[in-house]
Amino acid sequence: MYIVGFLLVLGPLITIHEFGHYLVGRLFGVQAEAFSIGFGKEIAGWTDRRGTRWKLSALPLGGYVQFKGDMNPASIPDTEKLAAIPAEERAGSFHFKPLWQRALIVFAGPATNVIVALAIFAGFAMVFGKAEPVGPVEPTVVARFADESAARDAGVRIGDDIVAIDGETTESFADILHAVTLYPDKRVTLTIDRDGSRLAVPVTIASTIEEDSFGNRSKIGRLGIYSGVQEYRSVPVGPGEAAVLAVDQSIGVTRMMVTGIVQIVTGQRSVAELGGPIKIAKYSGEQFSLGAERFVWFVALISLNLAFINLLPIPALDGGHLAFYAAEAVRRKPVGPRGQEIAFRTGIALVLALMVLVTINDLVSLPIFGG
Numbered sequence: 001m002y003i004v005g006f007l008l009v010l011g012p013l014i015t016i017h018e019f020g021h022y023l024v025g026r027l028f029g030v031q032a033e034a035f036s037i038g039f040g041k042e043i044a045g046w047t048d049r050r051g052t053r054w055k056l057s058a059l060p061l062g063g064y065v066q067f068k069g070d071m072n073p074a075s076i077p078d079t080e081k082l083a084a085i086p087a088e089e090r091a092g093s094f095h096f097k098p099l100w101q102r103a104l105i106v107f108a109g110p111a112t113n114v115i116v117a118l119a120i121f122a123g124f125a126m127v128f129g130k131a132e133p134v135g136p137v138e139p140t141v142v143a144r145f146a147d148e149s150a151a152r153d154a155g156v157r158i159g160d161d162i163v164a165i166d167g168e169t170t171e172s173f174a175d176i177l178h179a180v181t182l183y184p185d186k187r188v189t190l191t192i193d194r195d196g197s198r199l200a201v202p203v204t205i206a207s208t209i210e211e212d213s214f215g216n217r218s219k220i221g222r223l224g225i226y227s228g229v230q231e232y233r234s235v236p237v238g239p240g241e242a243a244v245l246a247v248d249q250s251i252g253v254t255r256m257m258v259t260g261i262v263q264i265v266t267g268q269r270s271v272a273e274l275g276g277p278i279k280i281a282k283y284s285g286e287q288f289s290l291g292a293e294r295f296v297w298f299v300a301l302i303s304l305n306l307a308f309i310n311l312l313p314i315p316a317l318d319g320g321h322l323a324f325y326a327a328e329a330v331r332r333k334p335v336g337p338r339g340q341e342i343a344f345r346t347g348i349a350l351v352l353a354l355m356v357l358v359t360i361n362d363l364v365s366l367p368i369f370g371g
Contacts, residue, residue, distance in 0.1 A: 005284030005295070006060075010277070011037070013113060013303050014063040017310070020112030021065045021105055028101045031068040031092035038063060061277055061355070067094035067105075099325055106321045113307035114250065120300035121246035125237050130245060134231040140170050142225045149224025154203035156192065156225070163198075164191035173227040178252075180205055182259050184221035185268070214286045219269065250304060257308050276358030315347025 015037055022032055031051065036042075038057035045055025069085065090096040094105065140162045145152045156162075162170055165179040166188050179188070184207030192199050205221040237245065263269040275283075280302065287298040311319040320343070328334045335343075 001289055002281045002285035005286070005288040006277070006281035008288065008295075009284040009299055009302055010060065010280060013116070013299070013306055016112050016116060016303075017109045017306060018063045018065050020108035020110075024105045024108035025065065025067060025094065028097055028105065029091060030094045030097060030105065032065050033068055034064070034066040036064055036066075069093035069095045099328055103322060103325045106318050106325070109318055110307035110310045113303045113310075117250055117253075117300040117303040117307070118243070118246045120296055120303075121249045122239075122242040124297065125242035125245045126239065129234040129236045130241075131232045132235045134233055139228065140173060140176060141228065143228040144226060146222070146224040146226070148206070150203055150206040151190070151201075151223040151225050154190075154201055156190065156201055156203070157194065159194070161193040162190055162225075163193050165189070167191075176223070176225075180221045180223055182221065182256060182263075184208070184219050186221065216283075216286075219273075253301060253304050254308060257305065271357065272361050272364070274354075274358050274361055276355060276362050278359060278362030282362075314350060315343040316351055317347065320344070320347050 018035060018037070022035055025032055033051070034053045034055065036053075036055050036057050038060045039062060040058040042055045042057055045053055047053050085093055085096075094102065097105075142151070142156060142158050142160050142162065144158060149156075162176060164170055165176065168175075168179060170176050170179065183205055186205050188203060188205060190201045190203055192201055203223065206224060207219055208222050209217050210220055211217045260269065260273070264271055264273065284295075284298065284302075287295045310317050311322070313319045313323040315324075324335055324340065324343075334340075
């Protein structure tokens with residue numbers, strides 16, 4: 001099940017990502033020498049009439065489009081190879097294209113992943129509608145406490161209205177959840193309305209471990225409060241509103257990813273929470289077993305993750321290339337070949353080190369190792 005789920009998630013998403021690079025490259029007349037799903041040794045492939053080698057490679061950890069003039073799949077420019085290209089053939093080389101065209105070709109990969117996620121989110125909104133409260137909007141008044149409650153311990157009482165958290169207005173319990181769930185152990189200030197008076201209540205968000213039906217564990221934040229009973233109904237939405245909802249959901253997911261990365265870098269979360277291909281395969285199989293709806297939603301989340309990771313300003317990733325192009329736009333000339341080579345080699349080393357780390361995390365998380 002893990003293998004099936006993995007192939008159905010990463011296979012199409014990687015192909016779509018690389019096809020974005022390929023199509024925009026073709027649009028600007030760039031010759032693609034190779035289009036590969038996976039890295040390393042070629043397992044199978046063919047060469048089309050334009051000279052592009054389409055292939056499936058041994059390591060299913062990504063993919064690449066190698067354009068004319070590239071030194072390797074990371075699209076590092078081969079200065080000797082570029083210098084040897086005759087003037088009349090330079091039009092087909094990626095590195096001789098105008099800066100804006102190169103930037104669009106690079107950006108096209110992550111953009112296609114974002115488009116896939118937006119299409120899925122919008123499709124779900126069109127099919128299932130949106131949740132709308134029946135009656136008044138869900139209040140932020142504390143109706144009761146959990147058995148263990150950080151809010152109660154800090155002095156919050158039943159009937160208090162939580163109107164803001166760290167200065168950010170809360171209009172519903174959903175807003176409170178968004179401000180709390182991703183921030184276990186964080187010290188925050190609740191602004192509450194108690195009998196018409198405003199009070200500031202400092203509280204440390206409790207850290208709890210939740211486990212799903214597959215045994216996957218995650219650390220989340222809790223204040224230890226549930227709102228009064230609130231009824232919801234599903235309301236149909238049109239294409240325009242569905243698109244807006246899809247954008248909102250994508251922004252929310254991206255914020256969660258940014259928050260998670262920042263927390264790991266600053267030590268608020270363990271690096272053990274980072275996952276790679278094996279963990280994606282595990283989760284893919286689990287979601288696949290739960291049915292098409294859950295699986296397709298998971299595909300949208302992974303698609304956004306791929307876009308986000310690829311846009312990080314790390315040399316050898318799409319974001320690294322875009323960072324070099326930004327520097328070129330400011331300097332009015334490209335970064336020197338030596339500087340690019342050092343940066344790309346450093347980036348590749350960083351990516352490989354990260355792959356080793358997440359692979360270890362993935363293996364430890366498998367049931368066979370007690371994860």
